[in-house]
Amino acid sequence: MKDLTERALEKVRQLGxxxxxxxxxxxxxxxxxxxxxxxxxxxxxxxxxxxxxxxADGAWGFASSLNLNxxxxxxxxxxxxxxxxxxxxVQGAPIELSPVEPAVGSFTAPCKRxxxxxxxxxxxxxxxxxxxxxxxxxxxxxxxxxxxxxxxxQVFASTEGSYIEQSKTESGIGITATAxxxxxxxxxxxxxxxGEHAQAGYEFVEQWDVIGNAERIAKEAAQLLTAPQCPxxxxxxxxxxxxxxxxxxxxxxxxxxxxxxxxxxxAYAGTSFLTPDKLGNFRYGSDIVNxxxxxxxxxxxxxxxxxxxxxxAQCVDIIKDGTFVGYLTSRETAPQIGQxxxxxxxxxxxxxxxxxxxxxxxxxxxxxxLDEMIRDTExxxxxxxxxxxxxxxxxxxxxFATEVAYDIEDGSLGQMYKNxxxxxxxxxxxxxxxxxxxxxxxxxxxxxxxxxxxPGQTAHVGHGVAPSRFxxxxxxxxxxx
Amino acid sequence: MLGRExxxxxxxKALSWSSADQxxxxxxxxxxxxxxxxxxxxxxxxxxxxxxxxxxxxxxxxIGCVTTNxxxxxxxxxxxxxxVQFAHNSAENADFVxxxxxAPAKDVDAYDAQTAEYSPEDRARxxxxxxxxxxxxxAVAAGQLSTAFDETGVANSLGLRAYEPSSKAGLTxxxxxDTGYGYADRVAGRISDFNPMEAAVEAATTSVKxxxxxxxxxxxxxxxxxxxxxxxxxxxxxxxGFGALAVQEGRSFMCGKLGEKIVxxxxxxxxxxxxxxxxxxxxxxxxxxxxRVDLINNGVAVGPVYDxxxxxxxxxxxxxxxxxxxxxxxxxxxxxxxxxxxxxxxxMIADTKRGVLVTRFHYTNVIHPLQVLITxxxxxxxxxxxxxxxxxxxxNMRFTDSVLxxxxxxxxxxxxxxxxxxxxxxxxxxxGFKFTGVTEF
Numbered sequence: 001m002k003d004l005t006e007r008a009l010e011k012v013r014q015l016g017x018x019x020x021x022x023x024x025x026x027x028x029x030x031x032x033x034x035x036x037x038x039x040x041x042x043x044x045x046x047x048x049x050x051x052x053x054x055x056a057d058g059a060w061g062f063a064s065s066l067n068l069n070x071x072x073x074x075x076x077x078x079x080x081x082x083x084x085x086x087x088x089x090v091q092g093a094p095i096e097l098s099p100v101e102p103a104v105g106s107f108t109a110p111c112k113r114x115x116x117x118x119x120x121x122x123x124x125x126x127x128x129x130x131x132x133x134x135x136x137x138x139x140x141x142x143x144x145x146x147x148x149x150x151x152x153x154q155v156f157a158s159t160e161g162s163y164i165e166q167s168k169t170e171s172g173i174g175i176t177a178t179a180x181x182x183x184x185x186x187x188x189x190x191x192x193x194x195g196e197h198a199q200a201g202y203e204f205v206e207q208w209d210v211i212g213n214a215e216r217i218a219k220e221a222a223q224l225l226t227a228p229q230c231p232x233x234x235x236x237x238x239x240x241x242x243x244x245x246x247x248x249x250x251x252x253x254x255x256x257x258x259x260x261x262x263x264x265x266x267a268y269a270g271t272s273f274l275t276p277d278k279l280g281n282f283r284y285g286s287d288i289v290n291x292x293x294x295x296x297x298x299x300x301x302x303x304x305x306x307x308x309x310x311x312x313a314q315c316v317d318i319i320k321d322g323t324f325v326g327y328l329t330s331r332e333t334a335p336q337i338g339q340x341x342x343x344x345x346x347x348x349x350x351x352x353x354x355x356x357x358x359x360x361x362x363x364x365x366x367x368x369x370l371d372e373m374i375r376d377t378e379x380x381x382x383x384x385x386x387x388x389x390x391x392x393x394x395x396x397x398x399x400f401a402t403e404v405a406y407d408i409e410d411g412s413l414g415q416m417y418k419n420x421x422x423x424x425x426x427x428x429x430x431x432x433x434x435x436x437x438x439x440x441x442x443x444x445x446x447x448x449x450x451x452x453x454x455p456g457q458t459a460h461v462g463h464g465v466a467p468s469r470f471x472x473x474x475x476x477x478x479x480x481x
Numbered sequence: 482m483l484g485r486e487x488x489x490x491x492x493x494k495a496l497s498w499s500s501a502d503q504x505x506x507x508x509x510x511x512x513x514x515x516x517x518x519x520x521x522x523x524x525x526x527x528x529x530x531x532x533x534x535x536x537x538x539x540x541x542x543x544i545g546c547v548t549t550n551x552x553x554x555x556x557x558x559x560x561x562x563x564x565v566q567f568a569h570n571s572a573e574n575a576d577f578v579x580x581x582x583x584a585p586a587k588d589v590d591a592y593d594a595q596t597a598e599y600s601p602e603d604r605a606r607x608x609x610x611x612x613x614x615x616x617x618x619x620a621v622a623a624g625q626l627s628t629a630f631d632e633t634g635v636a637n638s639l640g641l642r643a644y645e646p647s648s649k650a651g652l653t654x655x656x657x658x659d660t661g662y663g664y665a666d667r668v669a670g671r672i673s674d675f676n677p678m679e680a681a682v683e684a685a686t687t688s689v690k691x692x693x694x695x696x697x698x699x700x701x702x703x704x705x706x707x708x709x710x711x712x713x714x715x716x717x718x719x720x721x722g723f724g725a726l727a728v729q730e731g732r733s734f735m736c737g738k739l740g741e742k743i744v745x746x747x748x749x750x751x752x753x754x755x756x757x758x759x760x761x762x763x764x765x766x767x768x769x770x771x772x773r774v775d776l777i778n779n780g781v782a783v784g785p786v787y788d789x790x791x792x793x794x795x796x797x798x799x800x801x802x803x804x805x806x807x808x809x810x811x812x813x814x815x816x817x818x819x820x821x822x823x824x825x826x827x828x829m830i831a832d833t834k835r836g837v838l839v840t841r842f843h844y845t846n847v848i849h850p851l852q853v854l855i856t857x858x859x860x861x862x863x864x865x866x867x868x869x870x871x872x873x874x875x876x877n878m879r880f881t882d883s884v885l886x887x888x889x890x891x892x893x894x895x896x897x898x899x900x901x902x903x904x905x906x907x908x909x910x911x912x913g914f915k916f917t918g919v920t921e922f
Binding site: 031033034035038039040041042043044045046047048049051059060061062063064065066067076079082083084086087089090091092119120121124128141142144178180182183184185262263264265266267268270273351352353387388389390391392393394396397399401419421423425454455477 | 513514515516517518519520521522523524525526527528529530531532543544545546547548549550551560563567568570571572573574575576600601602604605606608609612621623624625627653654655657730731732737807808809843844845846847848849850851856857858860877879881917918919920921922
């Protein structure tokens with residue numbers, strides 16, 4: 001492999017590039033989906049290729065190909081430099097990168113049991129068993145269960161001397177029961193909506209009790225059909241942790257991406273309200289809100305050894321005691337705020353450029369238990385599991401829906417509600433956070449579908465969170481029946 | 482390019498290596514390039530050459546699928562073997578009837594050499610021109626200009642053979658003045674089908690007009706929804722309910738409503754993958770010829786679209802709407818048309834006593850699928866209309882509204898349409914649109 005990467009780097013040097021890197025990526029995936037007692041998808045995907053990124057005449061160019069051979073390396077290197085020169089014709093100041101110490105090494109993330117070696121029949125049977133249990137509940141019209149596995153092996157080499165090999169395995173599982181009646185459709189999921197994922201092997205799939213939870217979620221979906229509509233009100237809101245993971249993702253993870261802040265996603269995903277003048281002084285949340293970007297924690301979907309610019313993994317303060325103190329950055333953007341890269345550049349495969357992406361954006365645990373939080377709430381709502389999400393293009397005004405919610409009355413959970421939603425403005429919402437559950441309630445959730453960029457890229461990111469409480473939140477927007 | 486013969490030769494070889502009862506092999510191969518700009522410079526500029534070969538093997542009623550981008554004989558043979566093994570290891574799917582049989586597809590002129598050969602320098606020149614227009618009005622431009630070509634082929638063991646080359650070009654422009662935003666979007670099979678400068682002028686003009694927005698109270702307003710916003714309505718309808726699987730599973734708004742009026746009588750929506758006004762394709766992901774399907778006629782739910790799996794469940798033929806061999810979401814209407822009206826957007830504005838003009842939506846998502854109740858933000862040009870005139874730009878607002886309910890209250894439909902990736906949509910004037918919040922810009 002090294003002869004091919006060296007060839008690419010030498011070629012771009014000869015062509016006059018001031019910087020170049022090549023990533024060779026091989027990715028395999030497997031997906032099994034069971035729906036209503038039938039295996040509707042048993043598939044695998046193997047994909048490999050390389051991408052060459054260069055700076056020539058002070059501008060970026062990138063070209064990629066599936067054909068990993070010396071001639072194609074030369075062709076793609078030439079195209080990358082040609083593209084960079086075309087970019088330079090519509091370019092401002094030359095690109096400058098923050099320095100990075102060249103790294104050489106080979107790194108493999110922990111995986112106890114290779115999921116691709118686990119028998120397919122065993123995986124299918126587990127999903128079929130969960131499916132059958134869910135369909136015992138009469139109202140369940142669609143029972144779905146899914147497993148997903150990924151294996152990614154990549155080499156990064158740069159004209160600055162880095163040569164980094166990294167391998168990782170990711171696994172996920174989830175079940176969903178959808179109940180249907182006249183004019184109504186409701187669903188419940190486990191362990192998380194869309195499944196739960198981690199950087200781990202088949203042992204991760206086995207740790208979740210999908211069989212033991214199948215009947216519960218099916219019954220809850222059926223109960224939701226006749227549950228009252230979530231009221232429209234202003235209340236105390238307690239979010240279960242998988243829902244809070246989405247809240248962190250949308251209202252903190254995206255607005256701290258420094259490329260968004262600088263407008264380079266303006267035409268697609270949008271920009272950010274967290275402009276550089278706010279760094280170090282803006283009140284993002286209450287005193288108890290502490291958020292870090294940590295790519296070093298074991299098992300997170302946003303965990304790695306080096307990012308796709310060869311910058312080492314690190315833990316960075318984002319929100320400290322409620323104040324906004326840090327961004328996710330790259331080698332290009334960090335110098336513009338007088339910093340070095342925080343190591344957040346990640347690409348979705350060989351045929352995409354790295355972009356600033358979330359790593360594991362973690363809300364640090366507090367000192368409450370969930371029971372204490374509920375007992376301490378006179379009138380509120382406990383909302384659970386991601387339903388849907390929407391937020392404006394500066395990440396201020398959001399409205400999220402959950403699968404289910406429960407009334408909190410005098411410190412106890414009560415009435416179940418369907419179609420719960422809540423809405424707010426990001427800093428006001430986090431400013432109203434007055435309780436965060438402790439480390440025993442804290443876990444890292446894996447999000448496998450974070451979209452960004454043109455052409456589109458999907459990132460796997462993590463969010464460590466514990467259930468938390470927010471005051472004076474606007475809940476419910478649907479008209480009551 | 483491989484050409485018809487070269488591409489089908491790969492598929493024939495793959496079929497010959499399969500021991501399954503039925504086998505389908507599909508291959509897409511091509512190159513795509515995208516030049517992205519922001520802050521009035523090109524900041525990302527990329528190109529990729531890729532392929533995707535998918536083998537679907539059927540043993541009895543057990544199915545396995547394997548996808549690879551490795552096209553050498555050994556890799557393709559391994560993919561076929563893996564798919565057959567998967568099928569043997571899988572469990573029966575009693576609803577599966579058969580892969581589709583051969584049927585002649587109509588010729589569609591979907592390939593354009595100029596688009597396929599558009600160079601990095603061509604794209605940079607076009608982008609430079611658009612940025613020049615932004616600078617002319619003191620705006621900052623962001624967006625992308627992309628070109629791509631593909632060859633797609635499908636073959637199966639029942640004798641189906643299909644091949645089609647195609648090209649695609651796209652453009653997005655968001656222009657920003659100090660406090661204003663404007664937008665334009667183009668998609669076509671041929672780069673010559675749109676004029677980047679005309680799109681730049683559209684975005685730049687709106688970005689100037691939308692400066693210094695003011696907030697209004699959320700509530701119910703009459704709205705003029707520009708075609709970009711209406712296209713999003715159609716896409717949600719396609720996603721949530723125009724597919725047969727959604728109907729069969731009871732999660733479609735068409736469930737139990739076929740033959741009934743579900744929106745206003747002035748609403749007509751159909752899917753036609755052969756109409757050159759859209760993004761025509763000769764056949765779907767299973768190689769089945771695409772055909773026109775009426776979805777809503779005069780407000781009445783007429784019928785969903787089918788792939789071979791959902792059609793087999795009902796003992797009917799596929800309508801050619803399979804969008805992916807792999808996956809479980811089912812067939813989709815992906816070339817929709819909404820019948821235009823006979824008025825202009827200007828006439829809609831003139832007809833509005835007090836209302837809001839929405840250029841487009843942002844980050845829209847579903848709250849209730851059966852009601853097609855969705856929420857999202859307005860973006861890139863929202864204006865207050867009073868007494869038949871646009872009187873001021875507005876800060877962006879959140880809406881939470883039912884698409885079905887809004888399409889039941891449409892007073893006017895424009896003659897102008899805009900082509901998007903999934904549909905061709907007009908502008909509409911509708912009563913009682915529900916704005917539920919406001920943001921700070």
